[in-house]
Amino acid sequence: MNFANELVLWYHQNKRDLPWRHTTDPYVIWLSEIILQQTRVEQGMPYFNRFLAAYPNVTAFANASEDDILKLWQGLGYYSRGRNMLKTAQLVRDEHKGVFPSAYDELIKLKGVGEYTAAAISSFAVNEARAVVDGNVYRVLARYFGIDEPINSTKGKKLFQQLADAVLNKEEPGLHNQAMMEFGATLCKPKNPACGICPVSLGCQAFKTNATTQLPVKLKTVKVKERFFNYFLVLNGNEILMNKRTGNDIWTGLYDLPLVETDTLLPAHEIVTQPLTLHYFGPNPQVEEVFGLQKHILTHQRLTIRFIKVKNQPVYMEPDWFYTDLENLEKLALPKIVFIFLTNFFKFENNSLFSN
DNA sequence: GTCCAGGTTT
DNA sequence: AAACCTGGAC
Numbered sequence: 004m005n006f007a008n009e010l011v012l013w014y015h016q017n018k019r020d021l022p023w024r025h026t027t028d029p030y031v032i033w034l035s036e037i038i039l040q041q042t043r044v045e046q047g048m049p050y051f052n053r054f055l056a057a058y059p060n061v062t063a064f065a066n067a068s069e070d071d072i073l074k075l076w077q078g079l080g081y082y083s084r085g086r087n088m089l090k091t092a093q094l095v096r097d098e099h100k101g102v103f104p105s106a107y108d109e110l111i112k113l114k115g116v117g118e119y120t121a122a123a124i125s126s127f128a129v130n131e132a133r134a135v136v137d138g139n140v141y142r143v144l145a146r147y148f149g150i151d152e153p154i155n156s157t158k159g160k161k162l163f164q165q166l167a168d169a170v171l172n173k174e175e176p177g178l179h180n181q182a183m184m185e186f187g188a189t190l191c192k193p194k195n196p197a198c199g200i201c202p203v204s205l206g207c208q209a210f211k212t213n214a215t216t217q218l219p220v221k222l223k224t225v226k227v228k229e230r231f232f233n234y235f236l237v238l239n240g241n242e243i244l245m246n247k248r249t250g251n252d253i254w255t256g257l258y259d260l261p262l263v264e265t266d267t268l269l270p271a272h273e274i275v276t277q278p279l280t281l282h283y284f285g286p287n288p289q290v291e292e293v294f295g296l297q298k299h300i301l302t303h304q305r306l307t308i309r310f311i312k313v314k315n316q317p318v319y320m321e322p323d324w325f326y327t328d329l330e331n332l333e334k335l336a337l338p339k340i341v342f343i344f345l346t347n348f349f350k351f352e353n354n355s356l357f358s359n
Numbered sequence: 360g361t362c363c364a365g366g367t368t369t
Numbered sequence: 370a371a372a373c374c375t376g377g378a379c
Contacts, residue, residue, distance in 0.1 A: 041365040046376070080374030083368075117367045138365050157370095193364070194378075251369095253373070298360095301374055339375070 006147060006203055007170045007179055013202045014182035017189065019044075023051065024181070029110075029128040030061045030103040033091075036120045037084050044188075050079055062101045065092035073256050073336035082336075086256055087115030105129045118164070126176040134167035135180040136160075139187025144170075145219035146191060149208025153222045228304050231267065233274045234260040234341070235283070236312040236348070242326040243345075244316075245335065249323060253301060258335040260310070261317070261324060268296075268307060275311075282319055289314035299340045310344055 004012075018024070021044065023035035034054055038047045053075055058064035064072075069089055076085035091113045095103055104110050105128040110121035122133035134140075141154040144166050152159040172179035190197045196215050198204050209215045237244035237260075246261055248254045263279045271293040274280060280288055292312040299306040317324070327335070329349065337345065 037366095039365090040367075041374080043364085043376075078375080080376090081366090083373065084366090087367085115367070119366060251372090255373095299374095300361095301372090303372055 005170075006206060007172050007183070009202050010143075010182040010186050011172065011175065011178055013190075014178070014185055018181070018185055019189070022048070027128050028103075029105040029124050030064075031055065032124050032127050033103060033116070033120075034064075034088075036123050037088055037115060038079070040084060040120070041081055042079065046079070050075070060101070061092050061095050061103050064088070065096035065101075067092075069256060070334070070336065074334060077257075077336045077342065078339055080339075082254065082256060084115055090114045091116070105131075107131055107133050123180065126180050128177075130175070130177050132171060132173040132176045134164070134171040134176070135184065136164050136167045137184060139184045139191075140167055141219050142193065143183055143187045143191050146196075146209035146215055147203065147207045149212065149214065149218070151218065151220045154219045155222050230304055230306050231265045231269070232306055232308045233263045233265065233271075233280075234308065234310045234344075235263070236260060236310055237316065238312075239316060239326060242328050243332060245325060245327055245332070246321065247323045247325070253304065254338045256336070257338055259338060259341045261321070271309065271311060274309075283317045284313060284315060285318040287315075294344070297340060297344075299338075306340075308340060310348075 023031060026032065035047075035051050038051050038054070054064075057075060058067060067089065069086060072085045072089050073082060076082060079085075094113065095101060104113070105125055107121045107125040110116050110124050111118065116124070119135055119137050122135045123137075125131035126133050126135065141163055144150065144163055145154065148166065150162070150166075152162050154160070154163060167183075190201060198207075198210050198215065201207070201210070204210045207215075209218050235244075244261055245258050248257050248259060261283060263274060263277055263283070265274070265277065269277075271290070275288050275290055290311060291314050294310040294312075297308045299308055332345070
């Protein structure tokens with residue numbers, strides 16, 4: 004019995020019962036796979052259920068607005084996934100008569116569907132013989148075959164894809180792919196792998212040479228840029244001044260507050276004298292309250308954020324600024340940190356709209 | 360607090 | 370090759 008078939012046997016005994024494992028509908032599989040990209044099952048599950056309930060088929064999804072999609076996506080991160088899903092759903096509605104593709108060569112053309120996702124959907128939906136290579140598969144293969152080529156190098160990616168193709172069970176590719184990933188996710192884990200109960204430990208190079216903690220090898224990179232965000236909280240009656248984020252920056256398509264960004268950490272009283280602040284609020288911004296500094300970490304950026312409540316209304320409005328009442332604010336997709344701040348602020352103000 | 364995990368796009 | 374987000378482990 005080879006390595007891959009052992010894992011399929013293991014999978015039959017040990018698989019988790021997950022909702023997207025009960026379907027061969029490529030739309031439902033696509034929904035689950037995009038949500039699960041870069042996301043843990045426990046975090047993605049409630050989003051999957053909400054999306055499926057709201058949009059039971061791809062045409063329903065395609066008929067939603069970007070604001071609707073991003074609002075449901077709020078808190079899940081990597082918001083381009085949601086924006087790309089809408090484009091893909093619209094394309095399926097308009098160019099594929101609402102029939103979601105299930106062939107790898109069609110799937111790979113869709114926005115937000117890369118090699119992994121195309122292989123996953125095509126193998127799960129119609130048993131097309133395509134090997135998935137996700138983070139779990141990299142780890143399982145690197146350990147079992149004792150490969151120390153970095154998994155995030157161009158060479159390493161090719162090597163691992165070839166190896167995954169070579170060990171693929173072409174009779175049952177869907178089952179094989181599920182088994183490889185489930186095994187990596189629950190037994191051959193990044194930390195504290197359960198080698199003691201592993202069905203293939205005797206053939207595992209990393210186990211034999213005590214190298215499980217060293218594999219897989221990943222080139223580390225990531226220089227982190229520091230940014231300093233000063234958000235202005237401006238209320239007018241029962242309305243709040245918001246900004247819609249556009250362009251190529253973080254959180255595109257989401258909503259935040261009027262912003263003055265600086266290159267260095269400045270004390271709040273100096274923010275108020277920044278040229279941009281004066282441009283927005285006139286010569287005498289009336290600061291009512293300064294909220295404490297908060298850190299927010301993204302992949303390549305470390306944000307230091309403070310919120311400043313001002314009494315006067317702006318004398319200049321950016322084109323993407325608008326006032327909205329609290330009822331409508333609830334419908335807007337906000338970055339996590341802005342959502343938490345506003346929720347707490349209005350809860351403190353005893354506004355029932357934000358009291359959950 | 361710090362570190363790490365996880366696919367696609369440009 | 371670099372950018373994109375959040376949450377869990379320690």
